[in-house]
Amino acid sequence: MLHIKCPYCGMRSQNEFSYGGDASVKRPELNKEISDEEWDNFVYNRKSLRGKHLELWQHLSGCRQWIKVERDTATHEIFNTYKADEEIS
Amino acid sequence: MTQKFRLENGGLINRNKKLSFKFNGKTYYGYEGDTLASALIANGVHLVGRSFKYHRPRGFFGAGVDEPYAIVQLYRNNETEPNIKATEQELFEGLEAKSVNCWPSVNFDIGAINNFLKIFLPAGFYYKTFMWPKSFWYRVYEPFIRKAAGLGVASTKHDKERYEHKYEYCDLLIAGSGPSGLASAYAAAKNGARVILAEDKPRFGGSLLTSDVNIGNQSGEDWANSIISELKEMPNVVVKNRSQVFGYYDHNMLVMLEKVSDHLPKTKKHHPKQRLWYVRAKQVLISSGSIERPLVFGNNDTPGVMLSSAAKEYLKVYGVLVGKNPLVFTNNDSGYETAIEFKKNGINPIILDSRVNPQSEIIDEAINLGIKIKFSYVVVAAQGYKKVRSADIAKISDNKKQLGTVENISCDCICVSGFWTPTIHLASQSGNKTKFKEEIDAFVPGTSKQNETTLGAANGIFTLEETLKSSFTAGQELSTKITNNDNKISFPNVVEKKSSQHDKFWCVPLPKGKSYKRFLDFQNDVAVSDIEIALKEGYRSIEHVKRYTTLGMATDQGKTSNLNGLQLVSDIENKVVPAVGHTTFRPPYTPISIGAIVGREVGKHSKPNRKSPMHSWHEKNNAVFVDAGVWLRPRYYKHGNENLFEASKREAKNVRTNVGVCDVTTLGKIDIKGPDAAELLNRVYTNAWLKLPVGKARYGVMLREDGIVMDDGTTTRISENHYHMTTTTAQAANVLSHLEYYLQVVWPELNVNVVSTTEQWAGAAIAGPKSRKLLEKLFPNNDVSNEGLPFMGYTESELFGVKARIFRISFSGELAYEINVESDNGQFMWEKIIELGQEFQVQPYGTEALSTLRIEMGHVAGSELDGRTISYDTSLEGLISKKKDFIGKRSLNREAFTSGDRQKIVGVVPLDKKTSIPEGSHLVKDAKAPLPNKKLGHISASCWSVEHDNPFSLAILKDGKNMIGEKLFVMSPLKNKVIPVEIVSSHYVDPKGERVRS
Secondary structure (H helix, E strand, C coil): CCEEEECCCEEEEHHHCEEEEECCCCCCCCCCCCCHHHHHHHHCCCCCCCCEEEEEEECCCCCCCEEEEEEECCCCCEEEEEECCCCCC | CCCCCECCCCCCCEEEEEEEEEECCEEEEEEECCEHHHHHHHCCCCCCEECCCCCCEECCCCCCCCCCCCEEEEEECCEEEEEEECCCCECCCCEEEEECCCCECCCCEHHHHHHHCHHHCCCCHHHHHCCCCCCHHHHHHHHHHHHHCCCCCCCCCCCCCCEEEEEEEEEEEEECCCHHHHHHHHHHHHCCCCEEEECCCCCCCHHHHCCCCEECCEEHHHHHHHHHHHHHHCCCEEEECCEEEEEEEHHHEEEEEEECCCCCCCCCCCCCCEEEEEEEEEEEEECCCEEECCCECECCCCCCEEEHHHHHHHHHHHCECCCCCEEEEECCCHHHHHHHHHHHCCCCCEEEECCCCCCCHHHHHHHHCCCEEEECEEEEEEECCCCCCEEEEEEECCCCCCECCCEEEECCEEEEECCEEECCHHHHHCCCCCEEEHHHCEEECCCCCCCEEECHHHHCCCCHHHHHHHHHHHHHHHHHHHHCCCCCCCCCCEECCCCCCCCCCCECCCCCCCCCCCEEECCCCEEHHHHHHHHHCCCCCHHHHHHHHCCCCCCCCCCCCHHHHHHHHHHHCCCCHHHHCCCCCCCCCCCCCHHHHHCCCCHHHCCCCECCCCHHHHHHCCEEEEEECCEEEEEEECCCCCCHHHHHHHHHHHHHHCCEEEECCCCEEEEEECCCHHHHHHHHECCCCCCCCCCEEEEEEEECCCCCEEEEEEEEEEECCEEEEEECCCCHHHHHHHHHHHHHHHCCCCCCEEEECCCCEEEEEEECCCHHHHHHHHCCCCCCCCCCCCCCEEEEEEECCEEEEEECCCCCCCCEEEEEEEHHHHHHHHHHHHHHHHHHCCEECCHHHHHHHHHHHCCCCCCCCCCCCCCCCCCCHHHCCCCCCCCCHHHHHCHHHHCCCCCEEEEEEECCCCCCCCCCCEEECCCCCCCCCCCCEEEEEEEEECCCCEEEEEEEECCHHHCCCCEEEEEECCCCEEEEEEEECCCCCCCCCCHHHC
């Protein structure tokens, strides 16, 4: 079971969180004309990365905040966690 | 029955407490502190089972967790459990055990005929034989194999025992309480670190309990005891015996099984049988020791052949002789220690040492004690069927290829030692890539992957002094990093005998003209010849060889067999062992009971059970409950002898004619506040929300980004910036997360807060033509006329002094209201409704009637919003705004969603107006068409229409829009039914929706 550092609550076990997918995906703006391809990429197409992956998790049984977790998908190593609106350098 | 093989003195058992137990129906006696194995051996019982494949007699091979043979069916306190190792099961008064894998008895086993057919049961036998004809597999082969196989019988009874889960954090978790575990725990504890020390056996000390060493001025055993007593007194230390750390998972999470009560005749009140610990440790010290390796020779599976370390443990810990005429067969000095213990207890062993001319302190001691030693000698084969009676021995050439003349000597047991295999399972599970250590012919942990350090024998260090030194240092250094304390511990003086180099020899060649089975895997009956066949047949990868031959795949997971198997493969392939590699170690290290894994989450604790505030009223009024998500809801209220069908029909009918009341507390409720609340709703729902006035409710549908309908419900504007959203019972949690996602991640600029208020409000739906009259009684001071509180209107009031919210919304299609009061007042509200509704013939109705009402109205619910349908399919496309964007809108342009013959919701009525239609049935054009018959749609929900008094169903049907009036067939292969039906509108009752507005 992973040990995830919630930026609000501190180190917590994985069973308090739910996984929310690739955090690098940006939703197209509302009311914007976009191509089918662009929309398809947003809704369906994800890279299945091996290695460092920035992903969303929600601290569901905790503060209920959505957070960003930088995790290695192969080794499960977690390098860093961020608040949802935090800029990542 | 006397304990013929029990020594007069010695051992760590309590001779003052004699215990009686039964094995295979016969009564025996042992002592407190015995295992089932030690007590049986004390009574001279060596035949305890039959092997898995050939049904050969099986005795004891080890004295602990590595035991491959002595697996029994245990009976304890009217319960039975299979797969219990006799070497681990502690004796208690009244214990009963039986042999497994034998019929009719362990002494006369019909399956033993396999032993004589063994030529026909080579590697991969099952794969090769039971393939043809295909149909025979499930009719003939599988039932037969199932009957023949198996190591015991699982109980089919409900397990009354309690199993607990415990979560713990610590600085250092130390797995194993041998010398390295004790030393590191002691050093870390003295530095103030929070330490958990776990030992799988009942006694702490590991090898110190059986070896002849001194630490400081104490014997090894005394030193272990004094360290343990000191650790137990320390507040920062948890010391646990009978606790096996069996799994090493991500982020230094380890799982440990504590057998709290297995050693007792009965679990004490308020105690669990077993406790599963989830331990998150900052550092893990693996001090799991090593397991002695067998030597491979003919018939080496005969009862009486066992590990020399086990023989020593039975002697020193239990005061039991495994034989009175022992033969020790060794390739290293460990066998000598066992022989010396025999000699000290008046038994004359013979040592066969495969080495040419080894020299060491221990060998000298054996010689001085007058023990007979034969160098360059090996056991060629054990003789005897149910117990060793003699051994064929021979001199072996220096190159270990040629045997001299075979002679037979009598003996009643053969104690083997093929050197030691470090127990690296935990390190390997953590992700540590192990490395092969040439000096000990075994794998040891390589570079640490997680925060783990392997110590002592588990790390391939076999001298006590080095073990203690490195373990004290490791415990001290690791704890200093955590606690910043630095208490130096003076290192004790160690007295141990020096050992000489072991012999790399491990497998005795077959003598000319003999074809003895030489076993590698003792539990799965894998012999040298099986591996040879597998390699001849082209299997190369060790993972394939393992699966083809089943080497190391039994419940002991190859603890004694893996390395010899690898040796053999590398010998045949002319490779070195590290080039062959080893198979992956996976948790659990040793079998874990299902009960322990499940813990307390059984029966009514398997999931949370939420009850509405009116639950006790429902109970008192004969409600029959049904699970709805995590909630318990009344399904129907039973009058007299009514069944579900009759009761729900009565309840639904009463809603259509009078008035009914339904507990709708379980509906998801989300409180939404903030200046941008309307904007959020406008983006989340498909219809327009910006102009909803205060005091009005609106029905809305929300989509996922892929255009599929996610949920529906009404949202009411309570005040300018305050909304009350309802969701379906099932989707309540998902919808909240969904809103939080968009607010926190996608549109953080929106100033809105959302919070679940599902449990804060008790809800009652009042539905039926007389509901307004009832409402007038409930709220005499309010104008609840059609003008005062119109359809989709909302008002706040007081229900006899209790704050109440009144929504005019309808799920049943009738004139209806929903009243919400704070949860604590739910029961009061409910009782008032029942009391004042008497004159209007009010009746409570359950979920079954609720479904009937919504189905015949054509209202969609979870069975239509099934994650595959879009708004069009469920006739909700009228709620799609063309003027604004919303979540999922862009997906609605997809080709599949816009095609002309897209599926749509319809109503289905059987032509005979009698036959009920099973939910999930398929709709087809032609009932007699050849298979596969093209499916046009499926029945999503069925009911007995109380309005029309005939069956009615909803279906999602291809081109449903143009199918009204068509005659089709409903087919249910499950129920074996074919029903001719007519397709009608999904609105079977009040299609114009006049009643809700009346």
